[in-house]
Each structure stands twice: as C-alpha cells, then as structure tokens.
Amino acid sequence: AAGVIQSPRHLIKEKRETATLKCYPIPRHDTVYWYQQGPGQDPQFLISFYEKMQSDKGSIPDRFSAQQFSDYHSELNMSSLELGDSALYFCASSPPQGSYEQYFGPGTRLTVT
C-alpha cells in the first residue's frame, strides 16, 4: 500500500540558511499535518491543511511557512535556521470523511550546524 512520502530524508544546513521539506500524502488523502520532534521529545504539532487551505496552526515559528498544492502535496519552508530547529519533521495525512487515523511519513531529519 502507498505510504506518505517525505523528502529529503536527511538534510544538513547551516545557521541562517533556508530549508524546504516536502510531503506527498497517500493518494486521495486531502488533509496534511506537520509535526516537529526534537531530540528525546514527543512530536509537536506545527500546522495542518485541508483541501489546500490552512486548517489549524500550532507552535510554528514565524520563520516557518507551509502550503498545500493543487496535487495535495505540501511543503514546509524554514528560513533563518537556528540550531534549535534541528529535529525530526513528520508529515501525516488523513483521508476524507474523517477517519481519525493519521498516517505518518518516515520523517525528515534536519540538522542545523
């Protein structure tokens, strides 16, 4: 079965640089969620999109922005990177008609040096 695809899987950036993370949801899933998991931490919700519109916003820094495109894939753009942005970034998708189940991708591990 198709799963959520995230790219790249690993990314190394320097402070003050910009990073773009991509998420490809499971086909026919219309909702995408982004989570950030710091080292040894639980995942924290950043932002979500439903039918290409932002549906909810969590503790996402102003330096970050995201969008969902017409093909439902989503991108998380991160600017002015800081050391504290080093984390595992998960994307999850869920199908229409509210199944409660979010399917998580393998994550992108971002390291800021």
Place this chain on the structure above:
Amino acid sequence: GNSVTQMEGPVTLSEEAFLTINCTYTATGYPSLFWYVQYPGEGLQLLLKATKADDKGSNKGFEATYRKETTSFHLEKGSVQVSDSAVYFCALQKTSYDKVIFGPGTSLSVIP
C-alpha cells in the same frame, strides 16, 4: 487544555515479561485515543486505537482499553519480545480532523 501523561521511562524488561505502560489524559468531550510506536531511527507507526469509551484496541499482542471513568488508556502486553524495544507514545485526538496530541513517550528495552 488537552494533554496526555504517561509513565516515565526507560522501562527495562526481560523477554516474556508482562508489560504495562500507564497513560492518562485530560480532555473535554470524548477524544479518540491512540498508541503510537517509534522503533529506533524510524518514524511513527500507529499501534492501536480506540474511539469511544470501553472500546478495546488491540494489535500484535498489545491491548489498551478506553476507560472514561478513570480517563486512562493503559497499554499492556502479556509477553514482550526483544523486537518490542521502542518508544511508545500515548496520544489523543479531539475530532477527526484535529491534530494529534502526544504524551512524552516511554522508552522500552527488552533484554533476552
């Protein structure tokens, strides 16, 4: 606000031992409850879920029962294996399109 609390780890068990990881939640209404598992170096996998009170979720020998009266969703397994070594996250979701709120995670190590 909505939150999840679970027992602190790390938990170390011998193979074939009984496992319990306690989880309690705070939420208004009737959230859905989940256990996610994260194996070393991997992403999050849904282990089991329960969407209403008294529901029992089960998968791969793991079980958890949604207890509204005690606001709990404890994870149990009768006989753990080395391959169960992972971090386990208890989580809740208020509505079907809502974000997932995770507990702090409990690290489990099973030794032969």
